[in-house]
Amino acid sequence: MADSAEARRRWFGLFFLALAAGMLIWGQTVLKPYLTGFLFLLYWALCFVLTGLAIITALLDMRATRRRIRREQRELIERTWRDIHDKPDDWDKIK
Numbered sequence: 233m234a235d236s237a238e239a240r241r242r243w244f245g246l247f248f249l250a251l252a253a254g255m256l257i258w259g260q261t262v263l264k265p266y267l268t269g270f271l272f273l274l275y276w277a278l279c280f281v282l283t284g285l286a287i288i289t290a291l292l293d294m295r296a297t298r299r300r301i302r303r304e305q306r307e308l309i310e311r312t313w314r315d316i317h318d319k320p321d322d323w324d325k326i327k
Contacts, residue, residue, distance in 0.1 A: 238296065245289035252282040 259267060259275060267275050 238293070238300075241289055241293045241296070245286055245293060248282050248286035248289060252279055252286060255279040255282065 255275070256279060259279065263275070
């Protein structure tokens with residue numbers, strides 16, 4: 233189940249992605265006539281940085297999710313192995 237760190241990572245990713253999308257829409261519509269020269273470069277660089285932060289957050293979340301899945305699979309295998317070996321041997325009764 234998702235813990236607080238996982239939820240926080242996903243909220244940050246969503247936040248960065250929403251900011252970048254909002255900047256893209258505003259930059260192409262409302263602010264287009266005002267974005268010239270250095271302000272143009274600064275605005276789109278900030279949009280690029282926010283997009284990069286969203287990507288990095290998604291990659292970190294993917295890595296953490298893979299690590300959690302591997303740990304859960306390992307625990308499941310170990311628990312199953314213990315359950316198999318802790319049961320009484322019924323093979324003698326079958327023969």
